[in-house]
Amino acid sequence: MPGIRYVIDSGLARIKRYSWRNKVEQLRIESISRASANQRAGRCGRVGPGICLRLYDEADFAARAPFTDPEVLRSSLAAVILRMKALRLDDIEQFPFVEAPPGRAVADGYHLLQELGAIDEANVLTEVGRELARLPVDPRIGRMILAARQHDCLAEMLVIAAALSVQDPRDRPLEQREAAEAAHARFADEKSEFLSFVKLWQWYGEQVAHKGSQRKLVALLRQHFLSPIRLREWHDVHTQLAAVVGEQGWRINQSPATYEQVHLALLTGLLGNIGVKSEEAGHFQGARELRFHIHPGSRLARKAGRWVVAGELMETSRLYARCVARIEPVWLERVASHLIRRAHADPRWERKAGQVVANERGTLYGLPVYSGRRIHYGRVNPEHARELFIRQALVPGDIDTRLPFVAQNRKLIAQIEKLEHQTRRPDILVDDTLIFAFYDKLLPQDISQTATLEAWYAKLDKAGAQALLLTRDALMRHEAAGVTTEVFPKKVEWQGVTMALDYHFEPGSPRDGVTLSVPLFALNQIDAQRCEWLVPGMLKEKVQLLLKSLPQKLRRHCVPLPDYASGFYDRWFERLDDPQMGLVEGIIADMWEQVQIRPQLADFKLETLPAHLFMNFKVIDEHGRMLEAGRNLAQLKAGLGRQAQVTFQQMAARDAGVAQALSHENLSDWTFGALPELLEIQRKGQSFVGYPALVDRGTHCDLDVYDDPEEARRHHRAGLLRLFKLGLREQVKFLEKNLHDLTKTSMLFMPLGTLEELRDQIVDSAIGQACLAEPWPVDADAFAARRAEGKGRLGLLAQEAARLAATVLTEWAAAQRKLPQAKGHAAAYADIQQQLGALVTRWFIRDTPQAQLAHFPRYLKAVSARIDKLRADPARDARIMQEMAPLLTLYQRARAARKGAPDAGLDEFRWLLEELRVALFAQELRTPMPVSVKRLQKSWEAMQR
Numbered sequence: 032m033p034g035i036r037y038v039i040d041s042g043l044a045r046i047k048r049y050s051w052r053n054k055v056e057q058l059r060i061e062s063i064s065r066a067s068a069n070q071r072a073g074r075c076g077r078v079g080p081g082i083c084l085r086l087y088d089e090a091d092f093a094a095r096a097p098f099t100d101p102e103v104l105r106s107s108l109a110a111v112i113l114r115m116k117a118l119r120l121d122d123i124e125q126f127p128f129v130e131a132p133p134g135r136a137v138a139d140g141y142h143l144l145q146e147l148g149a150i151d152e153a154n155v156l157t158e159v160g161r162e163l164a165r166l167p168v169d170p171r172i173g174r175m176i177l178a179a180r181q182h183d184c185l186a187e188m189l190v191i192a193a194a195l196s197v198q199d200p201r202d203r204p205l206e207q208r209e210a211a212e213a214a215h216a217r218f219a220d221e222k223s224e225f226l227s228f229v230k231l232w233q234w235y236g237e238q239v240a241h242k243g244s245q246r247k248l249v250a251l252l253r254q255h256f257l258s259p260i261r262l263r264e265w266h267d268v269h270t271q272l273a274a275v276v277g278e279q280g281w282r283i284n285q286s287p288a289t290y291e292q293v294h295l296a297l298l299t300g301l302l303g304n305i306g307v308k309s310e311e312a313g314h315f316q317g318a319r320e321l322r323f324h325i326h327p328g329s330r331l332a333r334k335a336g337r338w339v340v341a342g343e344l345m346e347t348s349r350l351y352a353r354c355v356a357r358i359e360p361v362w363l364e365r366v367a368s369h370l371i372r373r374a375h376a377d378p379r380w381e382r383k384a385g386q387v388v389a390n391e392r393g394t395l396y397g398l399p400v401y402s403g404r405r406i407h408y409g410r411v412n413p414e415h416a417r418e419l420f421i422r423q424a425l426v427p428g429d430i431d432t433r434l435p436f437v438a439q440n441r442k443l444i445a446q447i448e449k450l451e452h453q454t455r456r457p458d459i460l461v462d463d464t465l466i467f468a469f470y471d472k473l474l475p476q477d478i479s480q481t482a483t484l485e486a487w488y489a490k491l492d493k494a495g496a497q498a499l500l501l502t503r504d505a506l507m508r509h510e511a512a513g514v515t516t517e518v519f520p521k522k523v524e525w526q527g528v529t530m531a532l533d534y535h536f537e538p539g540s541p542r543d544g545v546t547l548s549v550p551l552f553a554l555n556q557i558d559a560q561r562c563e564w565l566v567p568g569m570l571k572e573k574v575q576l577l578l579k580s581l582p583q584k585l586r587r588h589c590v591p592l593p594d595y596a597s598g599f600y601d602r603w604f605e606r607l608d609d610p611q612m613g614l615v616e617g618i619i620a621d622m623w624e625q626v627q628i629r630p631q632l633a634d635f636k637l638e639t640l641p642a643h644l645f646m647n648f649k650v651i652d653e654h655g656r657m658l659e660a661g662r663n664l665a666q667l668k669a670g671l672g673r674q675a676q677v678t679f680q681q682m683a684a685r686d687a688g689v690a691q692a693l694s695h696e697n698l699s700d701w702t703f704g705a706l707p708e709l710l711e712i713q714r715k716g717q718s719f720v721g722y723p724a725l726v727d728r729g730t731h732c733d734l735d736v737y738d739d740p741e742e743a744r745r746h747h748r749a750g751l752l753r754l755f756k757l758g759l760r761e762q763v764k765f766l767e768k769n770l771h772d773l774t775k776t777s778m779l780f781m782p783l784g785t786l787e788e789l790r791d792q793i794v795d796s797a798i799g800q801a802c803l804a805e806p807w808p809v810d811a812d813a814f815a816a817r818r819a820e821g822k823g824r825l826g827l828l829a830q831e832a833a834r835l836a837a838t839v840l841t842e843w844a845a846a847q848r849k850l851p852q853a854k855g856h857a858a859a860y861a862d863i864q865q866q867l868g869a870l871v872t873r874w875f876i877r878d879t880p881q882a883q884l885a886h887f888p889r890y891l892k893a894v895s896a897r898i899d900k901l902r903a904d905p906a907r908d909a910r911i912m913q914e915m916a917p918l919l920t921l922y923q924r925a926r927a928a929r930k931g932a933p934d935a936g937l938d939e940f941r942w943l944l945e946e947l948r949v950a951l952f953a954q955e956l957r958t959p960m961p962v963s964v965k966r967l968q969k970s971w972e973a974m975q976r
Contacts, residue, residue, distance in 0.1 A: 033078060035074055035075040035077075035081065036075055036079065036080070036081045036082065037075060037081065037082050037083075037084065038071055038072060038074050038075045038081070038082075038083045038084070039083075039084045039086065040068060040071045040072065040083060040084065040085045040086065041086050042062055042063060042068065042085060042086060042087040042091070042092075043060050043061065043062060043063065044060070044061060044063045044067065045059065045060050045061075046059065046060075046061045046099075046105070047105065048105045059346070059347070062091075062095055063095070063099070064095055064096045064097060064098050064099045065092060065093075065095050065096070065097050065098075066097060066098045066099060067099055068085070068092060068095070071083070101129070101130055103128065103130070103132055104130060104132055104136075107139065107140060107143060108123065108132055108136055108137055108139065108140030109139075109140040109143040109144050109147075109170045109171075110169060110170055111123065111140065112137070112140045112141065112144060113144060113149055113156075113160060113163060113164055113170050114164060116150070116156045116160065116164075117156065117160070117161065117164030123137055123140070124137060141154055143170070143171075143303070144160065144170065146302055146303065146370060147159070147160075147163070147170055147171065147174040147299070147300065148160075148174070148299075148369070149163050149170060149174070159174070159177060162177055162279075163177065165275065165279070166272070166275060167271060167272075167275065168192060168196055168272065169195075169196070170300075171300035171301065172192045172195055172196060172300060173192075173300070174299050174300035175188055175191070175192055175296050175297055175299060175300040175301075176188055176189065176192050176272070176276070176296075177299070178295065178296035178297075178298075178299035178300070178366070179293075179296040180281050180282075181296070182288070182292040182293075182295050182296045183284045183288060183292060184284060184288030184289075184292040184293045184296055185276065185281060185282070185283045185284055186283050186284050186285075186288070187226075187229050187287075187288050187293050188293065188296050188297075189269055189272050189273055189276065189283075190228055190229050190232045190269060191225050191228050191229065191293075191297070192272060193265050193266075193268040193269035193272055194228040194232075194265055195342055195343075195354070196268050197261060197264045197265050197268055198258075198261050198264075199261070200231070200257055200258050200261040200262045200264075200265055201215055201231075201256060201257060201258075202256045202257065202258050203256065203328065204256070207256070210256070211256040214254070214255045214256045215227075215255075215256065216330075217230075217234070218230045218231040218234065219330050221334075222290065222331075222336070222356060222357045223290065223293075223294065223355075223356035223357065224329060224330070224331065224342070224354045224355055224356060225293065225294070225297060225342065225354060225356050226290070226293065226356070231257075232265075232269075235257075235262060235266075238251060238252075291359075291362070294340070294356055294358055294362065295362055295365060295366055297340060297356070298340055298358065298362060298363065298366045298367070299366050299367075301340050301341065301342065302318070302363075302366070302367050302370065302395065302396070303318050303319075303396065304317070304318070304340055304341040304342070304343065304344055304352070305317065305318060305338065305339070305340050305341075305358070305363065305395070305396075305398065306318075306321075306323060306338070306339050306340075306341070306352065306398075307337060307338050307360075307398055307399075308335070308336075308337045308338075308339075309322070315335075315339060315352070316398065317344070317350075317398075318395070318396030318397065318398060319396050319397060320397055321344070321350065322350065323341075323344055323349075323350040323351060323352050324349060324350070324351055324352070325339070325341075325351070325352050325355050326351040326352060326353050326355075329352075329353070329354075329355055331355045331356075331357070335355055335357060336357035338357065338358045338359065338360050339352065339355050339356065339357060339358060340355070340356055340358050341353060341354060341355050342354030342355075360400050360401065361401075363395055363400045364393065364400055364401065367395055370395055370396075371393045371394065371395050371400060372393070372394050372395075373391055373392070373393050373411075374391070374392045374393075374394070375389040375390065375391055375392075375406070375408065375411055375412070376389065376390050376392065377389060377390050378408045378412070378415060378416065378419055379419065379423065380419055380420060380422075380423035380424045380429065382424070382429055382430060382431060383431075385430075385431065385480055385481035385482060386407050386408075386409065386420075386479060386480035386481065386482075387407070387408040387409055387416040387419045387420050387423075387424075387479045387480065388405050388406065388407060388408055389405070389406060389408040389411065390402075390403050390404065390405060390406075391403075391404040391405075391406045391411075392404075407479075407480070408479065409477075409479035409480060413476070413477060413479060414476070416479035417474070417476060417477070417478055417479045418471075419479070420478065420479045420480070420484075421467050421470045421471055421474065422463070422467055424481075425437065425470050426463050426466045426467055426470070427463075428440065428441030428444070430481060431481065432481050432484070432485060434484070434485060434488055435496075436488075436496065436499035436500050439500055439501075440499075440500065440501045443501055443502075443503060443506060444460065444466075444501070444506060447459055447460045447503070447506055447507055448460055449534065451536055452534040452535050452536040453519040453534045453568060454568075455536045455643070456536075457536065459507055460506060460507065461505070461506055461507070465505075466501070466506075469501065469505070470499075473498060473499060474487075475487060517567065518566065518567040518568035519532075519534065519566055519567075519568040520532055520566060523547065523566075525553065525556065525557065525558075525561075526553075526556050526719050526720050527711075527712075527717055527718045527719030527720060528550065528553045528556070528717060528719045529717060530547055530548055530549055530550070530553070531547075531548040532545055532546070532547055532548075532566065533545070533546045533548065533649075534546075538641070538643070541647070541660065541661075542647065543642055543643045543647075544569075544642065544643030544644065544645070544646075544647055545565055545566055545569065545643075545646060545647065546646075546647040546648070546649050546660075547562070547646055547647070547648055547649070548649050548651055549648055549649065549650050549651065550650075550651060550652075550653070551650055551651065551652055551653070551658060551671065551674065551675050551678050552675060552678045552679040552682050552738065553675075553679075553719070553738070554650055554667065554668060554671055554672065554675040554738075555668060555672055555675050555676060555679070555737075555738040555739035555742065556719075556738050556739065557648070557664060557668075559613075559664045559665065560610075560612060560613040560614075560616075561609070561610065562646040562648075562664065563613045563614035563615070563646075564607060564610055564614050564617075565644070565646055567600070567604065567607055569643075569644065570600055570603075570607070571593075571596045571597060571599075571600050572596075572644065573614065573640070573644045574595075574596040574599050574600070574614075574618060575592050575593055575595075575596040576639070576640050576641075576644065577614070577615065577618060577635055577637075577640070578592050578595060578596065578618070579592060579639075580635055580636035580637070580639045580640070581630060581634055581635060581636075582634060585628060585630050585634060588622070588626040588628050589622065589626065595625075598625075599618065599621055602621065603617060603621070615632060615635050615637075616632075618630075618635075619632070631969065631973070632969075632972060632973035633968075633969040633972040633973060642662065645662045646662065646664075647660065647661070647662050648660060648661060648662065648664055648667055650667060650671055650675075653678075658671060659671060665928070665929065665934070666928050669928055669929040669931075672739075675738060676737060676738055676739070676742065679721065679736075679737070679738035680735065680736060680737070680738075682712070682714060683710070683712050683721050683736045686712045686713055686714070688710075688711070688712075688713070689710050689712055689721065689736060692707070692710060692723065692734070693723065693734045693735060693736060694734075695733075695734050696731075696733050696734075697731045697733070698725070698731055698732040698733065698734070698754065699731055699732075699754070699757045700754065700757065700758060701754060701808075701810070701811040701814040701815070702811070703734065704810065704811070705809055705810040705811075706723055706725075706734075706809050706810070707723060708722075708809075709721070709722065709723075710722070710723050710736055712736075721736035721737065721738060722736065722737045722738070722739070722740045722742075722743035722744075723735070723736050723737075723743070724736070724737055724743040724744070724746045724747035724750060725746070725747050725749075725750025725751055725753075725754065726746050726749075726750050727746070727749040727750045727752070727753040728753075729753075731753075731757075732750045732753050732754055741933060741935070742933070745933060747807070748799075748803060748807075751802075751803060751807060751808075752795060752798055752799060752802075752803065754814070755798050755802045755803075755817075755818055755821065756794075756795070756798055758818050759798065759818065759821075759822060759825065762822060762825050762826070763794055763798075765826075766794055766797070766825070766826065766829045767790055767794065770790060770793060770794075770829060770830070770833045771830045771833040771834055771837070772833065772834075772837055773786065773789070773790060773793075773833065774786070775837070776789065776833065776836055776837040776840060777789050777790075779837070779840035779841060779843070779844050780836075780840055783871065783872065783873045784873045788873065788874075789836065789876075792836075792874065792876035792877045793829060793832045793833050793836055793876060794829060795876075795877060796828075796832040796876050796877070796881065796884075797825055797828040797829035797831075797832045798821070798825065799881070800824075800828045800832070800881060801820075801821030801822075801824045801825045801828050802817050802818060802820075802821035832876070835884065835885065835888075836876055838888050839871065839875070839884070839887045839888055839891065840871070842887070842888050842891035842892055842895070843867065843870070843871045843891050845891070845895055846863075846867060846891050846894040846895045846898070847867065849895055849898045849899070850863060850864065850867070850898065852898055852901075852902060853898050853901055856901060856905050856908070856909075858909065858912060859897075859901055859905070859908050859909070859912065862912060863894060863897065863898065866894065866948070867891075867894060870887060870890060870891065870945075871887070871891075875887075883942055886942075886945070886959075889949060889956050890945050890948070890949065892953070892956060893948060893949040893952055893953035893956050894952075896952065896953035896955070896956070897948075897952035897953060900952070900953075908952070911951045911952060914951070914964050915944075915947065915948075915951070915964065917968075918944065918947075918964065918967050918968065918971065919944065921971055922937065922940060922941065922944060925937055936974045937974075940967075940970065940971065940974060943962060943967055943970060944967070946958045946959070946960070946962045947962045947963070947964070947967055950962050950963070
């Protein structure tokens, strides 16, 4: 270099190296070799004296490598290997290099060529490889050009390939960086820097075509911060590539290619340079666990998208991606199907699809291309798919097919499973492993879906098809002796209604045991006592466990318990269709007869019995859909009883005979003939009964039918009362005007209701006592006779009812006046207030049986006495309340569960509670029968039985 007299040598240079470990180019500052240092020194002093100043000491110089590493050790060997194979030279491992590259670098070259499809797994050159060898560019760029021919985007790809083969023609002077970026913005593409080259090329072509002179063109280029020299170099490379393509006879597209076409072609050569944005902001996860950042100078640095591909990955201070474009992950599968690693999870049989499927996950160099894709598992692992097909489809019969052997085998297995449920023994049916072995022996190895099974079966002869049928002997470990429809019936008939029984053996499950499917309309007719006996096949076990729950002093009379239970079964077998009592009552009666011991109901601990020994009820609608299920029949009736009654009445109304019997309306007297005790109703070939009743409509009566005899009786009493009242109009009018002290009594009743309401209740009570004694009239003559008989007694009974009402209300008012004295004792105050509110209501005369109403004055006097004693001894009151609390809680919960439905047992227990209050709080008033907390506990337990 003429005129150079001084050289200052830093001893450093930025040297480009290819890292075969990371598959990236590295541009790092390194110490130069001694040969390079001498070359630098030689740049001065050639035509005159010169001085070289080295910024390092001589020892450092002496320790440096004598020569710079040869290019073959610093570059990817893919191009070298490709060229050698195209020239049919020896394998690179045997080539006599002066300095042979390491084996791992050679392996990396082979791997890249396999990625590009240039060689196969045996490292033999492919047709793609031979075509690549004809292109005078890097194999990656060449692969893009080959793909561009396939995707019809050669015009764009030749421009991009030439640009990637030369130095970037865009200048970015440090001192004019912002101006350069503004000038280059006209060539920018929002999604791809590769397409920026295409835009720049088109602009450059336009300027060349319209240039006035070369000097003006150069000035224009520099104005746009473009290098004329590098643009010329780019143009020359493009010309060379176009010539090669022309020689091959490849067609160059005339219409612009789409974004997808161009980038599909690019991806074929840049698969190692893809990346997906990490959840951690700021970097991309690249192939082979690389992490890279988009170069800060890129216009896509902040808006690159989730998936990108880079023209190169260059490592300086950190690993940067240059020349970046957005891509779609679905494109990767199209161009790199041979490189995607596929993993499969959750293989399973899918009945709807008729095949064994699995979830597939595809990764490319560790990056997830797709996941959760459902595929036919038989194509991936036919052996395992066949096993799953047999285990999950054929063995359980979970397959949609009309093949006869599948249906017959499933039916036979279901029959044996039903035996297991009935006998509650899970050891009758052979293990699934044996059924699997049966099919495994017969089915071909390629069957893992319904279609192939049906195609194979269609070719079988009669003997082959017969061989696929399982036999009862092969499926059963042992016989299930004694399992007949007599002891394990499939259905039961209740008052003409046939209901199905289902057996299920699954301890802990709500379905465990025997389930009675109850049509909604028949719910209220189910007899809880009859259900205690379950079915004959389960009776011995239940009796034995009930006996076991007895105290030892009672139980010992029945040992051995299994023998006694068997004897009980034999003695009662003929009566099981209609035992006329509950099971516990039956055991008590039998023990008295057999061993002269009579246990109490409370001695049996039903809570110790497992759930399957209580009937399970499934209430279904007319379409067979389950409405509710459970083992508590009373609770089911409380929740669905009203709906069941309406359904029953609607169904009964569709029966012509019933409709005729109930056709009388607006009745004010008995003008409809004899009222039968039962009505026979026909439905779908079944005959069952309903209970007719008069229904009070206020001004008249109608006839209706009910599903529950108690409900019918309640409505019928009210209807009879209305008919008698209508037939005794004159007497009723007289009583309404002449009741004893009615005005005075109504003043006491005022906090609860009106004078008219009080008067009507007193009159109704008198009519009930005069005319509604058992048995009730069932025809017009009996009705007229009862009316005539009651007519003479009505006045006296009405006055007695009025006096009783006055007495009750007087005592109630007295207790109400004393109640504020208990306010200092919150618990007692609340309890007394609740008791008074429950006893004396707006309709207390109407709603309380006459025999019980007579005790109300005593109950109310006991309340007043309690308040008096409370002030003297509050601790005693609290102690009594504590003793009664469990009983009150049981009653209140049971009443709430009934949801307003009538319950004679609960009504009786309520009056026992009132008597207990008298006995505990006001013993001096005495009770008509012995009562105590313990006695009531036993009464409750007996009622629950």
